[in-house]
Amino acid sequence: MTLPHAKVETPVFMPVGTVASVKAVPQHLLEELGARIILGNTYHLYLRPGHELIRRMGGLHRFMSWNRAILTDSGGFQVFSLNELRKVTEDGVQFRSHLDGGAHFFSPEHSMDVQIALGSDIAMAFDECTEYPADYGRARTSLDLTLRWAERSKRHFEAHKHERPWNQVTDHRAQGSDISPDAMPSLFGIVQGGMYKDLRRESAERLVEMDFPGYAIGGLAVGEPREVTREMIARTLEWLPKDKPRYVMGVGYPDEIEEYAKMGVDMMDCVLPTRAGRHGLVFARDADGNVVRMNIKRKEYAEDAGPIDASCGCMVCARYSRAYLRHLFVAGEPLGLTLNSLHNLHFYLATMERVRLELETAS
Numbered sequence: 612m613t614l615p616h617a618k619v620e621t622p623v624f625m626p627v628g629t630v631a632s633v634k635a636v637p638q639h640l641l642e643e644l645g646a647r648i649i650l651g652n653t654y655h656l657y658l659r660p661g662h663e664l665i666r667r668m669g670g671l672h673r674f675m676s677w678n679r680a681i682l683t684d685s686g687g688f689q690v691f692s693l694n695e696l697r698k699v700t701e702d703g704v705q706f707r708s709h710l711d712g713g714a715h716f717f718s719p720e721h722s723m724d725v726q727i728a729l730g731s732d733i734a735m736a737f738d739e740c741t742e743y744p745a746d747y748g749r750a751r752t753s754l755d756l757t758l759r760w761a762e763r764s765k766r767h768f769e770a771h772k773h774e775r776p777w778n779q780v781t782d783h784r785a786q787g788s789d790i791s792p793d794a795m796p797s798l799f800g801i802v803q804g805g806m807y808k809d810l811r812r813e814s815a816e817r818l819v820e821m822d823f824p825g826y827a828i829g830g831l832a833v834g835e836p837r838e839v840t841r842e843m844i845a846r847t848l849e850w851l852p853k854d855k856p857r858y859v860m861g862v863g864y865p866d867e868i869e870e871y872a873k874m875g876v877d878m879m880d881c882v883l884p885t886r887a888g889r890h891g892l893v894f895a896r897d898a899d900g901n902v903v904r905m906n907i908k909r910k911e912y913a914e915d916a917g918p919i920d921a922s923c924g925c926m927v928c929a930r931y932s933r934a935y936l937r938h939l940f941v942a943g944e945p946l947g948l949t950l951n952s953l954h955n956l957h958f959y960l961a962t963m964e965r966v967r968l969e970l971e972t973a974s
């Protein structure tokens with residue numbers, strides 16, 4: 612993908628930078644890990660520090676000093692998952708801030724305004740993430756609403772995308788001065804339809820008619836069994852064009868991202884590598900190459916001088932022992948969270964790099 616801030620090879624894993632930070636990992640180390648694109652959460656950034664503040668600071672790239680690509684979600688997923696008192700109407704969603712209880716309203720148009728102010732390379736259409744389980748009627752109603760919102764999202768985005776904050780800051784610290792003045796952000800559509808193949812197909816076909824430059828498969832990893840997730844991805848991929856990026860949101864474990872990438876998924880994001888790292892869970896491979904999950908705080912590592920994973924090429928495994936990482940975690944030292952997260956992110960990024968090489972060799 613050629614995006615305004617970076618060229619990105621696919622399939623790609625995108626680390627999640629919820630509130631303009633990939634938790635516990637500074638930007639220069641993300642660069643060193645080889646991350647080309649990260650994700651920002653519109654809902655969180657809208658509430659704090661606010662999208663207009665970020666616009667005044669030159670956009671999210673400049674604000675957080677990340678000059679590679681950024682994808683923002685639409686805010687929909689958090690509005691639906693963090694707010695039990697939300698009220699959905701044709702116009703949009705009324706919800707209360709999880710920070711202070713204040714009343715807010717998100718519509719497709721507002722979500723586009725926020726994402727444009729943030730200055731993301733890829734924005735997402737505002738959708739209703741259908742809950743699981745949902746019966747057929749409910750999934751259909753929700754899907755129809757998402758399609759009407761996709762149309763409104765696209766119309767508003769096309770009319771206002773030139774208002775992105777890049778190239779509009781002229782002082783000496785301006786970043787992105789190498790970006791073409793014509794470069795514009797892109798808007799992706801999101802397939803919904805619950806766990807019903809025919810609804811997934813209809814959702815995909817109607818979005819393709821609207822002609823988005825990329826498509827996400829949403830509403831998965833919401834509590835359904837893993838074989839259902841795989842089945843929904845496989846069926847939905849059949850109805851999405853192969854020459855446009857196809858993005859599965861919010862997955863998954865290392866073996867899942869590898870499997871989905873080989874099925875034809877181009878983009879994935881997940882909080883798992885950093886969240887697991889902060890809980891002392893690190894990923895490694897056994898002698899057969901299978902993924903194993905290690906709990907670094909276990910006593911058996913107390914005097915283990917070896918790295919997390921001898922076959923891992925990351926900056927953490929090159930330098931630190933399991934014994935030291937265990938000590939940091941047990942002592943509650945923040946450095947432990949950073950090092951675990953760095954290793955896990957490398958594990959994910961390296962997995963995708965290997966899949967890319969395999970796909971290249973095979974083609």
Ligand SMILES: [Zn+2]
Binds near residue numbers: 920923925928954
């Ligand atoms: Zn490592």
